[in-house]
Amino acid sequence: MRTYRDAKLMAKSLRHALAERNIELGHGECLDVIARLFEHDNWNVLSARIEVDQPPALPNKLLLPEGWLKAGSRPELYLMGVDQAARHQGQHPAVVRCILSGEAGRIYDKDPGFGTLMQMAKAEAYRGKHLRLRAQLRCEDATSAQMWLRIDSKFTRAIRFDNMDNRPLRGTRDWTPAEIVLSVPEEAEHISFGFFVTGTGTAWASGFTLETVGSEQVETGARAMQVLEAPSNLDFSTIAQPAT
Structure with missing residues (x-):
């Protein structure tokens, strides 16, 4: 899901989509359209918000949490x-x-x-x-x-x-x-x-x-390994019934 931080990519996609329909719109104009979609007056206003909202960069090294x-x-x-x-x-x-x-x-x-x-x-x-x-x-x-x-x-x-x-x-x-x-x-x-x-x-x-x-909780992705009493069906003649 794209957010306002993806405005440049969205403007590029919009410009290409319009060009396929023989509608020419400059990149700056497309940026303004995307800005209005996010309820900003123009691209300059949205660009300022993106710059302010940028999260701090991660350092080159991080400390591992204990036990992880x-x-x-x-x-x-x-x-x-x-x-x-x-x-x-x-x-x-x-x-x-x-x-x-x-x-x-x-x-x-x-x-x-x-x-x-x-x-x-x-x-x-x-x-x-x-x-x-x-x-x-x-x-x-x-x-x-x-x-x-x-x-x-x-x-x-x-x-x-x-x-x-x-x-x-x-x-x-x-x-x-x-x-x-x-x-x-x-x-x-x-x-x-x-x-x-x-x-x-x-x-x-x-x-x-x-x-x-509780056991009433449905498993979300159980992959059970079936352990047989002895090897069986080695010729593949018996077909398993689908789960109902």
Whole structure:
């Protein structure tokens, strides 16, 4: 979702759309049109607001919150830690930001890896229960910003897993509630969770909570590994019935 900070991009898109209909409008005129859409008299007024509203730049290095780890497929391409220049509900949020920009960012965005700020805990206290992870997420120019929760057994990774792949935050979004609910099998050994950016852009997270909830809570993305008593259906002759 674009905001007034994307006015230049919106003006460019407007100019191209009008040109396809043989309507010629200069870039400055398109900027004025976009400014009026955001209830400003002209582009100069909106431009001044954008300049004032620009958030402070992140430093080159951030302090990691205690108990949290940097991870992902390309963690070296992401700046992660506590954003001391920002506040949400009275607290400094954590941030994950891709350090690539410009042409390098566009090339990387076509084949994205991801960077995540995460932590891992023992699962013993949660076995046999439903677990709910909540947080508030915000993103800016993000290919994708998501929260995740994964439950591992001693020998199998991700016996339960949800990373919000079916409901990611994209582009620029203000603070948005995020929630994941998973059941914790008796064989669970570890619980891992966090938030991440795929590709380019920035994501902030605030107010993480992890709590047990009633079994009536619907799981949001359970991926259960079925463990059979013995190997079966090796010739694929039996077809599973679709869920109703």
